[in-house]
Amino acid sequence: MTSDSRRTLFKSLAAGAALPLVGSATPAAAAAKSAAQASDPPQARWARGIEGQRKADLGNGSFLNPIIAGDHPDPTILKDGKDYYMSFSSFYSYPGIVIWHSTDLVNWAPVGPALSKPLGTIWAVDLCKHDGRYFVYIPAAPDGSSWSIYAIWADDIKGPWSDPVDLKIKGCIDPGHIVGEDGKRYLFVNGIRKIRLRDDGLATDGQLEPAYSPWRYPDDWVVENFAPEGPKLLRRGEWFYLVTAVGGTSGPPTGHMVIAARSRSIHGPWEHCPRNPLVRTLDAAEPWWSRGHATLVEGPAGDWWMVYHDYENGFRTLGRQTLLEPVEWTADGWFRAKGGDLSRPLPKPRGGKAGPHGFALSDDFSKNRFGVQWSFHDPAPDEMARARFEPGALVIAAKGRGPADSPPLTCPVGDRRYEAEITLELEGAAEGGLLLFYNHKAFVGVGFDQESIKTYSAAEEQGWMKGKSGTRRLRIRVTNDDNVVTYRYSRDDGATWQLHGLRMEVSGMHQNVFGGFLSLKLGVYSAGSGAVRMGRFSYRALAA
16 A cells, blocks of 8 residues: 555544454455555555664654663653653562663763662653653552652652652642743643642642543444543743643554644643644554654754654564654644654654663673663562672572562564573573563563573473573573574583573463563573573664
8 A cells, every 4th residue: 555545544534434354354444455565555564773773764764663762651851952751660670760862862871860760660751841850750560550750850860869858749640840821830630630740840739630531532433441641731932732632542443532622721721622633543554553652843943743652563572662753733723743654764854963862782791781781670679689790790680480470571572573592600590591471470581500401481481392401601692583582502601502492482471461561572591599690782783
């Protein structure tokens, strides 16, 4: 299907034509779709960055989404002079809330983590600046179920950041900061509700109250649920604009969407945008699913953009990735998205200066890369005490009986196809291994102790695959080729390799199956007693 025909289909659907059932088609429709795809131009390809990782900037004045590949959900973006900063939900990863930097909205590199103290799972944060000070407002559930909004602050975006302050805004998520026409600070939260803050931004100054009754889509649209969430606000001219997500974050590909409202006062009344929804996946054939949780941001030369998250068609395992779409302001004072077919390259924002993008995942453990690359999954408050650096190695003290009850050290990935390997050396009666890890109920991998090589699939040890180990040192390689996983291991540090006897298919390890809004990460576990010494981790993306 050509770009024009895709646009015609999607526009007709948006105008009220019947929406096809996701995942279903008549034989005639399927034949027509197959014929159309046969005439498609070659699929646009991402640029190759560090270690072959995919990169949005194509080097010719255009870019291809995502701007940050892999699990970077609920983006919050701050324009700070000529600089842009962005952060994301970090969930159970600690250290967490990694802040990224850009000067052109397309190339992004990490600055570092802002939060080291575990607060349980962390959802959509809000990064803002007020009176020269940086703030991150954090919805967190330290006990796993009781939500509250916390705040951290810093005078320099690089830190140091303060310890979390509990604002005691209970049962709320998705904060969005704004200064009203009265000069007072407010947080909007899911619902959509608002609460006034004290001038220092570190305590509330009033009660939580309803703020806006969001626009509702037709009842026959295929969505997950209503779920008004992710309020992000800006003031432009005489208007406040409120951008909200509805439709549910996961579920069907067509669920999540972006809507907008505006008001001359932060206290309302708010009027719905006549073009709602501004962004929505209309068909499962599109490259990006469940598009929502957007923020508007002004580009370096004064053009406007929308940043939001979504799932990649066929690769929900990578989590929700970050997209950039151009926006235009219309004569009636509203705005609209104009990216069109997001499987194609788009012109880059004007006036920006390209900077570094991403970072190498390969690690010789000569530097502490916790937070930016390595994070413990769902750690206890003292989890970092398990880790110690030695020359050329990171040593992780053993904990638990195996990968099902030991917090692994995880590393996020953003490529559809990749290969990673690591050398593991056992101390004492430890067991270690290399995993693809979603959570403790969903992982696959290969591990070993001094006696046995073990296989983990569907989060369980497969006893029938147990082999002899006879070593305390093993180099393990994992290859993920479009969700088909192959393991190899070497007893001579990579000189010769043995193919592991079981391949695994992991495309079902995602939010719709296991919940938690996570992604499938590389993981290393250290269980039993003693410790596991991690050395020479290498990563490379494989060509498509």
